[in-house]
Amino acid sequence: MFHVAILEDDPRQAESLARMIEASPCASRVEIVGVAQPAVSLAEAFGDGVDILFVDIQLGEARATGIDLVDALAPRDGSMQVIYVSGYLEYASDVYRTKHTWFLPKPVEQSALDAALERAIDNLEQAQQQPLLVRASGSLIQILPQNIVYVESERRKVRIHERGRVIETYAKMSDMEASLPRQFARCHKSFLVNMSFISELRARDLVLLDGTVLPVSQRCHKALQRCFIDHVGRSV
Structure with missing residues (x-):
């Protein structure tokens, strides 16, 4: 929305x-x-x-x-x-x-x-839907945002989880967040999720459509819940 x-x-x-x-x-x-x-x-x-x-x-x-x-x-x-x-x-x-x-x-x-x-x-x-260009393993890889399920960070690296592959690159999580469209939201300091793939949002974690469970921090929960409702566009 x-x-x-x-x-x-x-x-x-x-x-x-x-x-x-x-x-x-x-x-x-x-x-x-x-x-x-x-x-x-x-x-x-x-x-x-x-x-x-x-x-x-x-x-x-x-x-x-x-x-x-x-x-x-x-x-x-x-x-x-x-x-x-x-x-x-x-x-x-x-x-x-x-x-x-x-x-x-x-x-x-x-x-x-x-x-x-x-x-x-x-x-x-x-x-x-504008693609991202990332460097990984000596190559330049084009990634479509709608294909990204979630992004996780570990120290100086981020792992971009697409449907069917994982791309690892050196990047800051804050830079990834700024580059991705509004359908992405922080659920944890180390995780950025595509809300189109969320099946269930719970108090301390969330479940993706494929069953993957990601952590939801207390600090991020309220903002994520608001963004998720806005993204879906309606709630009951």
């Missing part, structure tokens, strides 16, 4: 956008995690957990425009999809100063928002 934030200085406009997102056919694949006004919190809109940002361009009395804020604060690696929203069509060319997904003119039409949201999700899903 992808996280959406809205940066809009007019609370009514922000609430309207939120309702339209919730009414979109893509609603089951996203969760709104922040509706921020510029005077309140930019960190909420540009936080690490935000995948898709709807940002107004004219932000009231704020000196910076939405374009300025995206240029200064948004990550440049494509990990955040920016959708501009504005009633001023003269900004339609200015937005190309920054990397963005869509420009929505106000008043926003549901069909246009649906198309923008679907494009943003498609971009994020494609980015998640």
Whole structure:
């Protein structure tokens, strides 16, 4: 599930956008995690957990425009999809100063928002499937993230457990975590798991689809549980 934030200085406009997102056919694949006004919190809109940002361009009395804020604060690696929203069509060319997904003119039409949201999700899903290149045994090996079941570390080495093979390489666990998509989460200081392969999450361990049991530390359990629920997208 992808996280959406809205940066809009007019609370009514922000609430309207939120309702339209919730009414979109893509609603089951996203969760709104922040509706921020510029005077309140930019960190909420540009936080690490935000995948898709709807940002107004004219932000009231704020000196910076939405374009300025995206240029200064948004990550440049494509990990955040920016959708501009504005009633001023003269900004339609200015937005190309920054990397963005869509420009929505106000008043926003549901069909246009649906198309923008679907494009943003498609971009994020494609980015998640970009291969990793690792050095192992004197060779360069290409690995697709969706094929990785889990990663474990031992001192200066990591073992990447794919379906059918294990690749051992010199790397830091923190670097592996940063390189892999959001479907991966820490379950222990020495283990990183692909949540698509979790069959059961228990208090002190988890069971993978093939029956493998991995440890779950007390420190990681709460965050892992939250990430797992978000990843699956629904719970009872």
